[in-house]
Amino acid sequence: MIFQESETVELKAIVVEDIKKEIIAFANCEGGKIYIGVQDDGTVSGLDNPDETSLQISNMVRDAIKPDLTMFLHYETVTADGKKIVAVDIQQGTERPYYIAKKGLRPEGVYVRQGYSSVPATNTAIRRMIKETDGDRFEEMRSLEQNLTFESAKKTFAERNVKFGPAQMKTLGLITQDGVYTNLGLLLSDQCVHTIKAAVFQGTKQSEFKDRKEFSGSLFQQMDEVYDFIDFHNQTHSTFDKLYRIDRRDYPETAVREALMNLLVHREYSFRASTFVSLYADRIEFTSIGGLVSGVTLKDVTMGISVCRNIKLANVFYRLELIEAYGTGLIKIMDAYEGTGMTPQIETSENAFKIILPNLNARPEPEKAIQVRTRKDTSEEKVIALTKERGFVTRKEVEILLGIRQSSCGRLLKKMIENGLLIQDGKGKNTRYCLPQ
Known part of the structure; x- marks a missing residue:
């Protein structure tokens, strides 16, 4: 049997602390195998007690990695070059991202496979994994920030004689069954x-x-x-x-x-x-x-x-x-x-x-002022107000805001540009309208 590291294969002579990163990276990506008892160059050094090695890894995974990943790991003792080694098969998990419990859902705690190495995941990658596994409902997704406090929430619940403890937080959806804060928890926390x-x-x-x-x-x-x-x-x-x-x-x-x-x-x-x-x-x-x-x-x-x-927040x-x-x-x-x-x-x-x-x-307003005020002036004020609030507007947003057709909207925007009230940015579908600086 020939051993060589790749995107889905990692070689370890013995069990080291960093093996957690490799397991997490495989579980967060396409899965992979770790061979314990094999040097980096592929030389088989073997293990004296492969069963103890498997138990050591199993305990490490159970205690140090969240969410629970144990069901996605399979251990097998195999013989190579007449020596015993342990093959750990890691499947892609269904509750990604997996992370080191002490580090949390942050780049220093979440790892992914990049080439032959396991590297910290970016915040963008973490959000993508959360969305893929938790779904699109924002309040139910796991929060990227896990260092949360709830002094304001405790005060509000107490004032209304409603219990607010770990059990209630799980029931309401602030915490998952695995003890991870959700985005609902973030909204109600002091760190919102x-x-x-x-x-x-x-x-x-x-x-x-x-x-x-x-x-x-x-x-x-x-x-x-x-x-x-x-x-x-x-x-x-x-x-x-x-x-x-x-x-x-x-x-x-x-x-x-x-x-x-x-x-x-x-x-x-x-x-x-x-x-x-x-x-x-x-x-x-x-x-x-x-x-x-x-x-x-x-x-x-x-x-x-x-x-x-936001069903849970409303609840x-x-x-x-x-x-x-x-x-x-x-x-x-x-x-x-x-x-x-x-x-x-x-x-x-x-x-x-x-x-x-x-x-x-x-x-x-004085009656005279009402008489001379035109519909176009009112429409321009509404467009300017919305643009101030959002930083820019699109033609479709102006149509909805004013309840007018595309042709009428086009004439209004053109007139506002000519009068120096708006500036056009971009062309075609990417066109936006901004206020002059």
């Missing part, structure tokens, strides 16, 4: 990487900031801090009906609460872009990343039909009584404005969902 940006503008346009802030940390912490930020700016105005004073806040608290819950629970977290809360003199806008779930229309949503993007908020039955949030928002003469607006695109709450105490 997603943020909400809030800003208060002077007047009705994004021309001058009055206040702005970015909120980070656990979604529970963001929820409380963003609500307090809005509540601080949600002023109370008084009017009189004969001798009786009537106090009315700019925005119904129920509407604000439900819009914020929608922003947190229904956004697309597979994108790292922040969500936005924008307060103007006449309205407040909640803009989240991720349009409507495929197959659901805006009319469906306003009728109370709900197809949840956590439901268990904590932060939200009620699915699909009732937007109905509650509309009900909060009933009888006020004002109606909240909802705008959607392929990649964004916006709820606009009108300010109940905002003064209406």
Whole structure:
């Protein structure tokens, strides 16, 4: 028998600590074999006790590699050149990526086969393996960050008299059965990487900031801090009906609460872009990343039909009584404005969902200004606002935003370019439109 190292064969004279890397690399790729008792040059040195060697490797795999890989390894004692050696056959695992438990789901803990060597995997490769084995549902995928704490979550659960321990975390989906944190766990942890940006503008346009802030940390912490930020700016105005004073806040608290819950629970977290809360003199806008779930229309949503993007996250908020039955949030928002003469607006695109709450105490524009304001001006303002939020827009996004046909959209974009409001970047399907620098 001739031994030679290759992409699927590794030779080891004895069991060394680095053998874990080789096993992980084979399990993360196409599988392979490790021959123990054979020198790097192919010379058979043999083993005095092959059974003990097999047991040593088996214990190492069980104790030091996650997830459980034992079922994908097969040990065989064979004779070569009259000497005993151990052949370890490693199959590709079904719960990739496999990693050294002490290192975690990071490049220094995850290895792949590259030529004749086992090398650290890149973050991109790790994400790809997670997606291939865990599926496309973001909240159920294993988190790349495993060093997580849950001080905000513990506080929120305690305030609502709901238990929050290892058993509950597994039941809710924050931890897998193997003890690995999921992306849902990341969202509710103090190390959550997603943020909400809030800003208060002077007047009705994004021309001058009055206040702005970015909120980070656990979604529970963001929820409380963003609500307090809005509540601080949600002023109370008084009017009189004969001798009786009537106090009315700019925005119904129920509407604000439900819009914020929608922003947190229904956004697309597979994108790292922040969500936005924008307060103007006449309205407040909640803009989240991720349009409507495929197959659901805006009319469906306003009728109370709900197809949840983040089922497990919504379940956590439901268990904590932060939200009620699915699909009732937007109905509650509309009900909060009933009888006020004002109606909240909802705008959607392929990649964004916006709820606009009108300010109940905002003064209406002078009648003359309303008469001279054209549809085209309003359309241009909407396109500019979306471009500011996203950095760029596409023709298709403008069509959806304004509800116009391709020809009308083309004329509008051409006119905005001629007037210096937009700059065209790229050609054909890759065309994007940006604001002038």
